[in-house]
Amino acid sequence: MISDPIAVLVVLAAVVVAAVWLAARVPAMRALGAALVAILLAMALSNAGVLTGVSPTYDWLSSWGVSLAVALILMRVDVHSVIAAGPRMLAAFSIGAVSTALGAIAGAMLWSAAVGPETWKLAGQFTGTYTGGGMNFAALGRALGTSSDLFSAAVAADVALTAIWMVACLTAPLLLRNRNEHAVPPSAQPSGRAIADTDTLERALTSSIRPVALIDLASVMAIAVGAVWAAGRLATLVPALPEILWLSTIVLAVAHVPAVRRLTGSALLGNYLLLMFLAANGAQSVIANIFRVGPAVFWFALTTLVVHGLGIFGIGRLFGIDAGTLAVASQANVGGPASAVALASARGYGDRLLPGVAVGLLGYAVGNYLGFGVASLVRGLLGG
Numbered sequence: 034m035i036s037d038p039i040a041v042l043v044v045l046a047a048v049v050v051a052a053v054w055l056a057a058r059v060p061a062m063r064a065l066g067a068a069l070v071a072i073l074l075a076m077a078l079s080n081a082g083v084l085t086g087v088s089p090t091y092d093w094l095s096s097w098g099v100s101l102a103v104a105l106i107l108m109r110v111d112v113h114s115v116i117a118a119g120p121r122m123l124a125a126f127s128i129g130a131v132s133t134a135l136g137a138i139a140g141a142m143l144w145s146a147a148v149g150p151e152t153w154k155l156a157g158q159f160t161g162t163y164t165g166g167g168m169n170f171a172a173l174g175r176a177l178g179t180s181s182d183l184f185s186a187a188v189a190a191d192v193a194l195t196a197i198w199m200v201a202c203l204t205a206p207l208l209l210r211n212r213n214e215h216a217v218p219p220s221a222q223p224s225g226r227a228i229a230d231t232d233t234l235e236r237a238l239t240s241s242i243r244p245v246a247l248i249d250l251a252s253v254m255a256i257a258v259g260a261v262w263a264a265g266r267l268a269t270l271v272p273a274l275p276e277i278l279w280l281s282t283i284v285l286a287v288a289h290v291p292a293v294r295r296l297t298g299s300a301l302l303g304n305y306l307l308l309m310f311l312a313a314n315g316a317q318s319v320i321a322n323i324f325r326v327g328p329a330v331f332w333f334a335l336t337t338l339v340v341h342g343l344g345i346f347g348i349g350r351l352f353g354i355d356a357g358t359l360a361v362a363s364q365a366n367v368g369g370p371a372s373a374v375a376l377a378s379a380r381g382y383g384d385r386l387l388p389g390v391a392v393g394l395l396g397y398a399v400g401n402y403l404g405f406g407v408a409s410l411v412r413g414l415l416g417g
Contacts, residue, residue: 036085044084045094045316048074049308068311068379069203072196075315086319094313097261098306099371100280104257105303106378106386107284108293122388125345125354125362126395132344133163133337133366134407140336141411147329153415154179155187155330157408159337162191164403165396166369173404183330190331194338196318198367199311202360202376205346209356245298253299260284281370281390307375341366361385365393 035044052071055062062070078084137160145152154177161169170191174184264280287293342363349359361382365373370393377385 041090071312072315075312079316091313102306108299126392129345129366136337136340144333153412156411157404160407161400161404165400169400186330190334196314206356
């Protein structure tokens, strides 16, 4: 099994090369997209025992790596091009959050006998993590006093299902999109200059629109690294505001400086890092770990996620929300802002990047409250 951190990085890089090559040349893979192919390839390698499921390389890509990716991609975003997508994204996110809470309650009712007296705690944690991402999972676990063994089992289930859910959300727009529904729905299309900017961002994620000079690459990396560092410092000084909010604010402010907007290559670099991050997510999804730590916890988490998915995609489509917006909102619920950006970038939804980040941040804010509420409700229903 490959476990050396540098060797793991080499394998992930090779997986991304293979995914991009397959997506460009094989019609079936082109339909799936490079991001989904990268996740599936890495998942296959880890579950076959070729690649380790735990590595410092994955930790780096899930922290610094994805932060740099978000900064580099947001550097190409024009705020004016995404305002129209906001209300639909907020509606989709709200449907997803309510569906998550209902899923956690249903899961608790179904699996309480197998999970045990701390079922109500996991109900709160799964509500939090599938409303605003893993940060809420950890915070609620500490606050509710979940035992270490149960916490570890829940983490294993959550990691696997989060990766699998990214696959589902990348696939959903292909399966649910109407014949007349485009990547950017007509109701969300701005006019004039904004359409050109959105199209530029989508193309910039996969190719160099203009020649990329070394000074441009050096400049965008300096800005991105500086923004990530500054966001971390500000989050330490003002812990009430999450780091991703500081990062988004800093990058968007800098990105509207004319000299910065003229730089090329940032979206391309950011998309590459996101593909590495998604491949790492796939590699961490080792199915055997779930059965080693406790199948009941996995089924509890899966029940929560299935009800979330049925709610957001079922009710969302009934209300006429396009499949792409629903998929990005679901990722904002389940994985947080970074996952929303990853999915929007992978599918070329340039107008949904900022709304995805915005509702992801909202998930950070409301996930803990909703998690506490569900935990209290389930405790009242089951006792504990």
